[in-house]
Every structure is written in structure tokens, then in C-alpha cells.
Amino acid sequence: MRLRLLLVLFACLALLPPGMVAAKIVDRIVAQVNEEIITLSELEQAMKYVQANPGAPQPKDNDAFRRQMLDVLIDRKLAKEEAKRYGMTVSDKELQKALDDIKQRNGFADDEALANALAKDGMTLEQLRQQISEQIIQDRLMSVTVKARVKVPEAEARRYYEEHFKGAENRVHIKVISLPVPPGSSDLQQEEIRSQAERILLEAKRGADFNKLAQEQSKPMPGIPSGDLGYVRQGDLDPRFFEFLASLRPGEVVPLKTPQGFQIIKMVDLKMGQARSFEEVRGQIEQILGREETAKLFSEHLKGIRQRAHIKILL
Secondary structure, eight states: OOHHHHHHHHHTOOOOOOOSSSOOOOOOEEEEEETTEEHHHHHHHHHHHHTTTOOOOOOHHHHHHHHHHHHHHHHHHHHHHHHTTTTTOOHHHHHHHHHHHHHOOOOSSHHHHHHHHHHHOOHHHHHHHHHHHHHHHHHHHHHHHTTOOOOOHHHHHHHHHHHSSOOHHHHHHHEEEEOOOOOOOOHHHHHHHHHHHHHHHHHTTOOOHHHHOOHHHHOOTTTTTTTEEEEEEGGGSOOOHHHHHTTTTTTTTEEEETTEEEEEEEEEEEOOSOOOOOOHHHHHHHHHHHHHHHHHHHHHHHHHHHHHOOOEOOO
């Protein structure tokens, strides 16, 4: 379970789901790791950050999950300290690149728009920068300490191929602009958002750069990603939604009303029933299995560091 939490936490920085942090948490120290501390707000943020993402564990026992997440944060602090001994740092350029990626994936026009969205959930841009910095450092430390030991046997890769890739699959490549309607919006507010969606739709149909429109106009919508989604498998979509998408022509732009708001969808490409050979996807499979093995070895590596560290749990 803990390894799965590590893998989910690594992936979560790409997206910023609404409600990922709790506002106005009464802060206190819940753990001391050598000279570092972990606060209750930091722990609660990490828990909600993981739970709000698709595929994240949804434990019934919140106390057990809280302790598991605390262990993850303790490992992160230990990794941060070890990285210092290696002289590892994160440049401002690297941080900005990571932030730009987050903004692009979530439809924020600039740092100010991202900061405003974070503020609504009780988080600052500086706190996000700190989380990103620690994650980059940890990924770099993993590469230095254990990645060279990671090998993906061909037999294991073929087994994964048989389970996940062998069958023919339908895939659709779409781009999405999301315009959420906040809960409790008045009829006038809803009409304004509808009008905005119609204007964007008209611009897109007239040939405006869809990527630029998404970056400038799209807003985060609960549970629904926006921007360029790349190729999405049919099995990952609601059957009715895939049927709707499959009826579109490449290049076609259409509006869609959802319970959460409005969406503008551009069909880029549709691949129906095209099975891929093992050699075509071997690199992708090796990356997936390699990441899993790297995380496993790094978790074992941190166990030795934990034994030498001074850790005090105050939860």
C-alpha cells in the first residue's frame, strides 16, 4: 500500500484537482525528522492531494491512511536531507518549467491565475514551489541511488504486454476546453458562462489556435482534465461519451454541456481497432515497469536511512 502511495504521489504533481487541500487547518507539528518538522496542514494537504486524483487509494480507515501518508512525508524529508549530502539543488529555471507544465495541463494563463486558484484551497504558490522542488530532488536522488540497478527482463515486459496491450484497442485523441459553472451560480452567471463558451466555440471553428484558446480560457473542472489529452483508450471513457466522440470527424470542434459546466472538444484523431505489436510498445512498457521497480528499490533504500535517523511521531 505504501509503495502505491509513493507512486500516486509522484504522479499527482501533474494535476491540481479542486479541493485538494483543507482551508483554515489549525496547525501543529505531527512529526520531527532529524532537524525537519512535518505539520498537520502539510499532512492533510498530502492526503487530499492523493485522494482527489483518479486511481488513488480510497481507504476506509482514515487513521491508517493518515499514518501511511505520514510515512510517505517522512521518507520525503529523509530523501531531502540525503540529497543535500550529494549537493543536489533545483534551479529557478527547473521550478518555473514544472510550474508552466502544471499551468498548461490545468488551463491557467499565468502564475497569478494559478496562485488565485491555490489560495481558494488554502495553499500558496510558494508552498507549491516547495513541494515541486522536493519532488524533483527526490526523483533525482532515486536516479542516483537505485536507477542503475533497475532492469526490466524481457519475459516480464512480455507478460505485461499480454495483460495490458495485446488486444486491439480503440483510441481517440482529443483536446478539451473546460468552462465550469460554480455550484450555486445564478441564472445570469450561468448565461454569461454559456455565452463565453459560444464565443470560444466560434473562434475555434474559425480556425483559431485551439491550444492557445485552451491555455487562455480553460478552467479546472472537478474530475475532468482539459488541454491536449493525447490518445485516450476507449476503456478509460464512459461508453456513451466514446460513442459520441467516435461520431466526430478529425478536426471537428463541438460543444458539450455537462453537470459541471460547458466543454469545447476538438477531435484530433481516431484509431479504431488497431492492435500494436510488442516491439511498438516495448519502450513504453519498460518505462512503466522501470518506474515501479525504481520506486520499490528506493523505498527499500530509505528503510536503511530511517534506521539511522531521529524520528519522533507526534500524531
